Amino acid sequence: MLTDRQRMILNVIIDDYIRSAEPIGSRSISKRSDVSFSPATIRNEMADLEELGFLEQPHTSAGRIPSIKGYRYYVDHLVRLSQVNEQDRQMLRSFFTEKVSQMEQIIQHAAMILSNLTNYTSIVLGPETMANSLKHFQLIPISDDTAVAIIVTNTGHVENRTISIPEDMSMEEMQQAVNILNSKLIGVPISRLKSKLYTEVGQELGRYADQCERLLGILDEAIVDDDEHRVFLSGTTNMLTQPEFKDVDKVKTVLDLLDETPTIKQMFSTLPSGIQVRIGTENTHEAINNCSLITATYSAQGKQLGTIGILGPTRMDYGKVISLLDLLSKDMAKLLARWYK
Amino acid sequence: MLTDRQRMILNVIIDDYIRSAEPIGSRSISKRSDVSFSPATIRNEMADLEELGFLEQPHTSAGRIPSIKGYRYYVDHLVRLSQVNEQDRQMLRSFFTEKVSQMEQIIQHAAMILSNLTNYTSIVLGPETMANSLKHFQLIPISDDTAVAIIVTNTGHVENRTISIPEDMSMEEMQQAVNILNSKLIGVPISRLKSKLYTEVGQELGRYADQCERLLGILDEAIVDDDEHRVFLSGTTNMLTQPEFKDVDKVKTVLDLLDETPTIKQMFSTLPSGIQVRIGTENTHEAINNCSLITATYSAQGKQLGTIGILGPTRMDYGKVISLLDLLSKDMAKLLARWYK
DNA sequence: CGTTAGCACTCGTTATCGGTGAGTGCTAAT
DNA sequence: ATTAGCACTCACCGATAACGAGTGCTAACG
Numbered sequence: 001m002l003t004d005r006q007r008m009i010l011n012v013i014i015d016d017y018i019r020s021a022e023p024i025g026s027r028s029i030s031k032r033s034d035v036s037f038s039p040a041t042i043r044n045e046m047a048d049l050e051e052l053g054f055l056e057q058p059h060t061s062a063g064r065i066p067s068i069k070g071y072r073y074y075v076d077h078l079v080r081l082s083q084v085n086e087q088d089r090q091m092l093r094s095f096f097t098e099k100v101s102q103m104e105q106i107i108q109h110a111a112m113i114l115s116n117l118t119n120y121t122s123i124v125l126g127p128e129t130m131a132n133s134l135k136h137f138q139l140i141p142i143s144d145d146t147a148v149a150i151i152v153t154n155t156g157h158v159e160n161r162t163i164s165i166p167e168d169m170s171m172e173e174m175q176q177a178v179n180i181l182n183s184k185l186i187g188v189p190i191s192r193l194k195s196k197l198y199t200e201v202g203q204e205l206g207r208y209a210d211q212c213e214r215l216l217g218i219l220d221e222a223i224v225d226d227d228e229h230r231v232f233l234s235g236t237t238n239m240l241t242q243p244e245f246k247d248v249d250k251v252k253t254v255l256d257l258l259d260e261t262p263t264i265k266q267m268f269s270t271l272p273s274g275i276q277v278r279i280g281t282e283n284t285h286e287a288i289n290n291c292s293l294i295t296a297t298y299s300a301q302g303k304q305l306g307t308i309g310i311l312g313p314t315r316m317d318y319g320k321v322i323s324l325l326d327l328l329s330k331d332m333a334k335l336l337a338r339w340y341k
Numbered sequence: 342m343l344t345d346r347q348r349m350i351l352n353v354i355i356d357d358y359i360r361s362a363e364p365i366g367s368r369s370i371s372k373r374s375d376v377s378f379s380p381a382t383i384r385n386e387m388a389d390l391e392e393l394g395f396l397e398q399p400h401t402s403a404g405r406i407p408s409i410k411g412y413r414y415y416v417d418h419l420v421r422l423s424q425v426n427e428q429d430r431q432m433l434r435s436f437f438t439e440k441v442s443q444m445e446q447i448i449q450h451a452a453m454i455l456s457n458l459t460n461y462t463s464i465v466l467g468p469e470t471m472a473n474s475l476k477h478f479q480l481i482p483i484s485d486d487t488a489v490a491i492i493v494t495n496t497g498h499v500e501n502r503t504i505s506i507p508e509d510m511s512m513e514e515m516q517q518a519v520n521i522l523n524s525k526l527i528g529v530p531i532s533r534l535k536s537k538l539y540t541e542v543g544q545e546l547g548r549y550a551d552q553c554e555r556l557l558g559i560l561d562e563a564i565v566d567d568d569e570h571r572v573f574l575s576g577t578t579n580m581l582t583q584p585e586f587k588d589v590d591k592v593k594t595v596l597d598l599l600d601e602t603p604t605i606k607q608m609f610s611t612l613p614s615g616i617q618v619r620i621g622t623e624n625t626h627e628a629i630n631n632c633s634l635i636t637a638t639y640s641a642q643g644k645q646l647g648t649i650g651i652l653g654p655t656r657m658d659y660g661k662v663i664s665l666l667d668l669l670s671k672d673m674a675k676l677l678a679r680w681y682k
Numbered sequence: 683c684g685t686t687a688g689c690a691c692t693c694g695t696t697a698t699c700g701g702t703g704a705g706t707g708c709t710a711a712t
Numbered sequence: 713a714t715t716a717g718c719a720c721t722c723a724c725c726g727a728t729a730a731c732g733a734g735t736g737c738t739a740a741c742g
Contacts, residue, residue: 025734038686043735061693061734101502101562136481142497146679150491150499156483158491160499161442162680221442237600240593248589252581259578338487339503366705379715384706402705402722685741692735702725712715 002052002073008035009045010054011078014066018315021243023063068280071292071314075277081323088117088324095331103127103157103339107232110308110332115235118321120312121258125268126230127305127336129157130191137185139178139222141171149222153190155339159224169211169218177215180204193223229269229306231261244290244313257287258311268307273297275322275329280314292316296329300340308332343393343414349376350386351395352419355407359656362584364404409621412633412655416618422664429458429665436672444468444498444680448573451649451673456576459662461653462599466609467571468646468677470498471532478526480519480563482512490563494531496680500565510552510559518556521545534564570610570647572602585631585654598628599652609648614638616663616670621655633657637670641681649673 002010012032013024026042029035035042046064049055054070057063066074084092091113100106107126114122132153141147145167151159165174184200185193197219206212236258245251257263267285278293288311295309308329310321343351353373354365367383370376376383387405390396395411398404407415425433432454441447448467455463473494482488486508492500506515525541526534538560547553577599586592598604608626619634629652636650649670651662 023734027734039734040686040688040736041684044685047736057735059693060736061691061732063734101504103503135483138479140477140493142476142493142495146497148493148497148499150493152481152483152489152491154483156487156489156503158489158499158501162444162497163442237593237596240589240596246589248581248587248592251589251592252578255578255581364705368705380705381707381715381717382713385714388707398706400722401707402703402720404705683742687740688738690735690737692733694731694733696729696731698729699727700725701727702723704721704723706719706721708718708720710715710717712713 005037006045006049007078009042010049010066010070010073013046013055013064014070014074014078017065018317021315023058023065025063028063066315068282068314071279071318072282075279075318079319079322081326082319084323084327091117092327092331095328096335103155103336104230104232106332106335107230107306108234110328111232111234114308114310114324114328115238117324118310118312118317119235119238119241120310120316120321121236121238122234123258123264123268123309123311124232124234125265125307125309126232127155128228129153129159129224129230130228131189131303132157133187133189134185134193137178137182139174141165147174151190151222151224154187161222161224163218163221165218166214169214173211173215174218177201177205177219181219190224191228194220194225197223229265231264231268233258239312242313244315250290253287254291254311257285268295268309271295271297271307273299273304275326277318277322290314292318294318294321294325296325298329298332298336300333300336303340305333305336305340346378347386347390348419350383351390351407351411351414354387354396354405355411355415355419358406359658362656364399364406366404369404407656409623409655412620412659413623416620416659420660420663422667423660425661425664425668432458433669433672436669437676444496444677445571445573447673447676448571448647449575451669452573452575455649455651455665455669456579458665459651459653459658460576460579460582461651461657461662462577462580463575464599464605464609464650464652465573465575466606466648466650467573468496469569470494470500470565470571471569472530472644473498474528474530475526475534478519478523480515482506488515492531492563492565495528502563502565504559504562506559507555510555514552514556515559518542518546518560522560531565532569535561535566538564570606572605572609574599580653583654585656591631594628595632595652598626609636609650612636612638612648614640614645616667618659618663631655633659635659635662635666637666639670639673639677641674641677644681646674646677646681 012029016024026039026046029042030037030039046055054067054073055064056067058065107124111122111124132155135154136152138150139147146162146164148160148162181201184204185196188196202216205215236255239245239251239254275296281289283289283293291311292314293309293311295307297304297307299305308325353370357365367380367387370383371378371380387396395408395414396405397408399406448465452463452465473496476495477493479491480488487503487505489501489503522542525545526537529537543557546556577596580586580595581592616637622630624630624634632652633655634650634652636648638645638648640646649666
């Protein structure tokens with residue numbers, strides 16, 4: 001569809017534009033050492049590329065900038081995945097050497113590394129808690145009428161909530177209910193806990209306690225049922241250094257979107273596995289129609305766990321970001337493997 | 342020091358400026374129904390007020406704006422604490438009716454309410470976990486070589502971390518150590534846990550286990566020793582709607598500061614109790630030298646727990662924010678009382 | 683026929699300049 | 713003490729002109 005020369009010119013324009021953020025003219029291309037054509041020739045090609053929809057002109061007397069279609073072609077056919085340089089590699093390696101005692105730390109750390117290395121905004125979706133299974137359930141009395149319910153999953157994830165216990169309910173009864181729950185529901189996925197509670201536990205509980213209904217109600221409260229994925233952001237202010245966001249209003253719409261955790265979750269949870277690139281209007285959310293979102297999923301034990309992503313202007317260093325995401329998602333997979341064995 | 346009329350004029354100027362964000366001229370003041378002097382008279386007074394340092398002129402032919410000193414005088418002597426209106430009151434009341442199962446939720450909710458009602462940025466410092474005492478310590482095995490350590494405080498706060506357990510260490514030994522720890526250290530403040538671990542527990546443990554050193558090392562790892570206060574932010578993007586932040590660079594310095602949790606902690610933890618107003622350069626951090634920070638502490642059982650604050654431009658609705666913070670800090674105290682009884 | 687030099691043209695950017703108006707400080711009259 | 717009057721300042725606005733980077737087109741070249 002495109003000649004070699006056209007591809008080469010498109011490539012050069014996008015590379016230069018990514019670096020300079022300014023429209024690229026024919027003269028500046030012709031001056032490059034790896035280009036041996038006069039500006040006029042370049043101009044002809046550029047006009048063709050524009051007609052084909054790969055380039056745009058901000059106004060008649062300016063150079064060209066890539067269109068969404070141009071970026072898409074670049075990402076699909078031209079981009080050279082840059083080797084992650086030694087310095088960055090070292091930063092990534094710190095990932096493994098550091099001792100972590102909570103999974104959240106790993107994820108947060110990953111987000112931070114990403115935003116630091118790229119100077120864009122990183123978004124990381126943590127593993128789905130609901131998919132894990134129950135390892136241990138416990139009720140710890142705090143005062144006369146309150147207790148803390150603790151749920152530990154097979155991955156070592158801990159959820160807790162405070163519940164209040166009616167005066168007239170004895171601790172023995174509660175404890176018995178908890179025991180039954182533990183004996184019946186260990187190994188059950190968190191997401192199915194609530195429904196199983198009423199069938200398996202309710203049935204067994206009916207034999208011992210007469211306050212069955214109320215006990216179940218309290219246990220029900222104690223079981224977590226939200227927060228499937230957690231969203232970690234880092235480097236949100238990096239956006240502000242990009243020239244395309246010198247306008248405060250644009251920044252606000254994007255930052256507001258980032259604040260909406262549910263939207264992010266929804267946006268991320270539907271992504272297919274592997275590396276995905278969403279350029280400009282390819283994104284469903286209007287707020288980031290002049291951003292690109294690059295995502296990579298990470299998994300352990302063959303199961304897809306979560307997603308790491310980078311949000312930046314469409315004029316983004318695709319090569320660098322893609323290779324970085326690729327590397328990091330694999331590193332995370334390795335690191336998380338021990339949580340999921 | 343100031344005449345009644347000067348005070349009145351200063352008051353009017355600041356009130357108007359807070360609303361309009363534009364320099365106030367003598368004519369616009371004179372036209373107000375509650376002012377009965379000609380522009381010329383006002384001008385004379387304004388010149389005096391400027392000489393005294395309460396007002397400033399952006400340039401010769403513009404009106405006056407309040408100086409830091411002017412705001413300070415306003416806050417100290419003039420500001421009329423506006424009654425919290427019914428709508429806002431209702432929003433605050435939702436605070437009590439909503440059922441919460443985690444203290445974090447309360448705090449986060451408080452931050453959200455604040456930023457929504459004021460359209461500024463809210464910063465809330467959660468209670469100090471380290472001041473609480475140990476209620477329960479437990480080790481839950483997850484796999485052959487890992488376990489989750491769980492610490493529950495007397496307030497129902499739960500902390501957890503994953504630790505790895507050497508192959509050659511038996512679960513019985515571990516369990517015994519945990520039992521000793523529980524019997525010896527319940528009621529001890531979290532902050533003193535580590536030191537007590539080696540004295541009280543170490544001594545007792547020495548009698549039973551020969552691997553005393555190693556056991557202690559593992560327990561040491563399991564005990565939390567960071568995160569004394571947690572910082573909750575809400576409405577950070579509200580800043581972007583203020584005309585004084587139409588410049589992206591200014592926004593960035595402020596947002597970057599907000600991202601630095603340790604700095605915020607440090608800034609807040611040194612505050613005296615009650616309501617504090619820091620105007621412009623009164624703030625120690627240069628990044629917020631054209632912001633004002635209003636803070637209120639909240640407490641339960643006579644003990645100061647944390648701080649809620651509002652960050653906005655110096656041109657801030659002091660009356661509204663102060664009364665709101667006052668009300669909310671008291672509400673929070675009431676609500677938290679049940680966690681701390 | 684592909685390539686390129688030449689040239690007129692477009693259009694955003696920047697600087698300049700006069701007019702406008704909001705606001706001031708000062709003075710003199712009330 | 714207050715205020716009307718007035719000259720003055722200066723940011724802001726709109727128009728105009730010079731500038732220059734970049735283009736499209738045409739004609740010449742190898």
